[in-house]
Amino acid sequence: MPKPTTVFTCTACGATHKKWAGRCDACGQWNTIVEEAPLSQGPGRGLGAIKGRAIPLSNLQAHEAPPPRINAGIAELDRVLGGGLVPGSALLVGGDPGIGKSTLLLQAAAAFSNAGKHAIYISGEEASAQVRMRAHRLGLAEAPMRLGAETNLRDILTTLDAERPDVAVIDSIQTLWSDTVEAAPGSVSQVRASAHELVTFAKRRGVAVILVGHVTKEGQIAGPRVVEHMVDTVLYFEGERGHQFRILRSVKNRFGPAGEIGVFEMTGAGLAEVTNPSALFLSERGQPVAGSAVFAGIEGTRPVLTEVQALVAPSTLASPRRTVVGLDSGRVSTILAVLEARCGIPFAGLDVFLNVAGGMKVVEPAADLAIAAALLSAREDSALPADAVLFGEISLSGALRPVAQAENRLKEAQKLGFTQAILPDATKVEGNDNERGGMGFRRIADLTGFVGEVFGAG
CATH class of the missing domain: 2.20.28 (Rubrerythrin, domain 2)
Structure with a gap:
């Protein structure tokens, strides 16, 4: 052989x-x-040596009931999950150290148990006494959830098989070890084997399993990428340590929309839901100042208003600084190039600093117009109207292109008291093209027209 x-x-x-x-x-x-x-692939071991069973096939007209949901009672978490946990699903939650992953999932497990579900929380990083201390601090000591501390995968699966919970939280996948794999805990082989066993158990027993994953310095979940393909849902818990806001973002969801976000506020009593994130992100805005623009964005299915802040100052360096927080630095460089090439507004010899208030991260191209407005406002030391929101994509030719879900963006802005919107000329809205319900629209075709109309320069 x-x-x-x-x-x-x-x-x-x-x-x-x-x-x-x-x-x-x-x-x-x-x-x-x-x-x-x-x-x-020895004798009798190949795939062609032994015939398997025929799998059942069906057509696309088959009707199946939607999967049942387990609601946590935490509205922001249920929103990100697409309406609640699906029994038999596997979730992977990643985030920076100390961002609040364990706090969030401890609160979620307590909420599931308070809702009448059998929830088990197994910690591989902390002793049971440490988890109880956190539960007392969060006011969860009376929750009927079960708690364990173990890293041996075989013991964990045996316990879960005996208990048959509705929800099981494993914190974290990098601490588990399987005695069938000759490798250290946290290694690629151990993480892959542990994830495979837990996902298989979730599907076989109908248990919703939530796995916590560490992240690398690049922000990706540590370990083999195949783990993200195994699970049904991948969530990232984001935020800056200097801000109290935390964002739970869905990057993959087989049972709901990907890209959905839930917003939380870190308090002394744990994570509190933020039902109106737009009002929270704009709560500290005072009098109009140069370099500030309000962007009407879309995160998943939710419209969110955020403040884009810019500072432009003379540079003493041969290569001026470009510091960007919460935005795509490549996109910002492109906008600076378009402003110089199409509008004749140079930024050479100037340091540029850009930031999204509240620790929010904005990646959609619809923020181009708000970025350009903040940069121009800071450079010209001229404040934008305090009651105006902006959105629109900037092409390399300097034209302003319409973006999706304009109606939802405008409704959110109007709900928060904004009375005018600066948007691309081709944007389609319901009703009057220039005004609706007390909100006026300033339609602009290209970036040159925006500079001339808003800042009075060509």
């Missing part, structure tokens, strides 16, 4: 190699290639 040939697989992209190397030729990542033994 021929001896199976050892293969080497990249944990980042899945490419296979004949021998080990420090750098993957396919994706360029370092130290991601690990040794794997392939399945034996």
